[in-house]
Amino acid sequence: MDHCEDKLQLASDLGADFTVNIKKTYDVKNEIGKITRDNGFDVVLDTVGLENTLNLGIKTLNRNGAIVVVGLFGQEIKMPLFETVTKEYQLYGSLWGNYNELCEVIELAVKREVKHRV
Secondary structure (H helix, E strand, C coil): CCHHHHHHHHHHHCCCCCCCCCCCCCCHHHHHHHHHCCCCEEEEEECCCCHHHHHHHHHHEEEEEEEEECCCCCCCCCCCHHHHHHCCCEEEECCCCCHHHHHHHHHHHHCCCCCCCC
């Protein structure tokens, strides 16, 4: 099992309903469309912070959704203006927490107690 498969397995073990291996899926946007019935995601959590991960998040986000960027691997990013206006999404940057707080949030997610708010 490669590193990506390990992460997907962990996500499943923690309660993910679906996972997509972007190394094996040719059209990630289409695959996510199948999973969400073309509704897209309400929230995208970008833990990498690179231009390509942010743009994938924008492409798979539904209208009035939210993107939260917590990854710090990138420098500067370009974002598509058209989707920014037409999808009317919110973009947040977040730098918070420590390992113990992360464990607490994961436990809440497993219990399905994490709620999205706009």
